[in-house]
Amino acid sequence: MKQLQNLRDAIIRAHTRGKKQNEIADFLGISQGTVSRTIKRYEETGSNDNRKREKTARTPENIQLAREAIRQNSSSKANSTRKLAKKLGIGHDAAHKILKKDLKLKPFKLLERQKLTAAAKLKRLQRCRDLLDRFDKNRHRMIIFSDEKLFDIQQAFNRQNDRIWAEEPPDTEKRVAERVQKAESVMVWAAISARGKTPLHFVDQGVKINRQVYADMIREHLLPYAEQDFEGENWCFQQDSAPAHKANDTQAMLEEKCPDFITRDQWPPYSPDLNPLDYSVWSILESKACEKPHSNVASLKRALEKAWDEISVEMLAKIVDNFPKRLKKCVDANGGYFE
Template sequence: MIKRNPTTNTSALQIPRKDLGKKPYKYLKSQKLEEPARQKRKKRARGLLARFSRRRQRKIVFSDEKLFDIEQAFNPQNDRIWSDDALETVDRVVEQAQKPSRVMVWAPICATRKTPLVFVDAGVMINRYVYMGMLQGQFFPWAEEHFGDEEWCFLQDSAPGHKANETREMLAEECPEFISQDAWPPNSPDLNPLDYSIWSILEQKVCAKPHKTVESLKQALIKAWDEISVETLAKIVDDFPKRLKACVEAEGGHFE
């Protein structure tokens, strides 16, 4: 393995590529997986593959929450400004506040539709009572209207309010089927479509420039959310079994 040294000149960097036939790969930051977690990921991913074969992934409603802040999001490794003339430093700086204003959003999606975005008020902790209220007030009516008598399955992450006994009892009563915390692979944002795709789509559209207010951020999120098509949802959800298979083949380890 050849590591890049910032002091190495450009021509030297071409040697591994041209003369040795090597390709450059960037380091990836990810959560550390201990062996017990790897084994659980592999076992549970295999179980979900069997459970949701024959395109049954299209009956799953995936849910998740994410914090967005009003500042500009950027990747210092990949994002570049192309210009004919040299830019002043001030034109290249993306200022970041220590504690920017932010908003929490929660949303479920499936291959055929998405719920409206649910905004959580600033300072509100999503405990079991708040979460159960979101399910009763926003999600269950949406699911009844969308699915009717069709079978569907609900997936949530393992946040404390989600896995509380009262929450699980409600889900067992209201959902035709749901994926319990004992069936979902641990440490697996790489397996939830919202984490591996949807949130990135929103961030790229909404946070390319900073927002002056939280209300501006909310309106931009709603607009970007509404622009996500059913075709996009279906494609992203159909990647779910492929990613389960990749997880199994990676022995429960990282696969991207």
């Protein structure tokens, strides 16, 4: 036992001096996994001593203290296993077992969402009800949805879900998705429906999408697509409430050029969760085109166009068919968060 404690001490001394895990493992002649576990435990508990035995740590007193801590901080991001372990003075594993086995709790991730005021929730509720009535009986398949998104040349990744599976912890450099401030980027506009999609439109660098620029995009990209895929049918155009979209000139142009459109007073405010491009298409595009970092914007554009071409009409139809389901969920949530 003493020999094991001495080994742990040696690992931590080397770690605090800035040595890498693989260097420590090679020097001490042990596996990198042993080094990783020792450092992890030290960072979690602040100690390199032997853990308290599980049956000692999971006492009725600690279980009750954990229950009270959870109740007091049930909606707090500070309510983590690590912080609970520190508060109770027990190991991370013991705290985790108290939460899972003794208290029968499940972990849930925090979600990042648009801020919704009471007034915004009420508008969402009322307008979702109206849209459900307006586009019942599969009439939502006549909507052309549109949106803009800024893509940059950096690698896209999901902090929660992206993982590297390996027998031993990989070198830090292999796990890093590098980020820089003010990375080169490009603004993209596109529109989709259950029948297809427009080409991607790249907004030139330095061009602000004002009402005139936006009107030109509608004339040059939306209307030719709509004429091709809907052949004179009464399609409906959707857009969000960005300043260029809700300008009086824009609204007047859409009323003249489109058989039907969702006005600035009809689309629910603060609702990216209701636009198929936002809740699905952009993520698909980003995961494919930005799987690896790009050296410049030209490379990014080529990757975006390739990924865009790979999105099938069948996939778009399934995504668009989720629109009325999401309207219903929003109504059930009284205009609040529903996912």
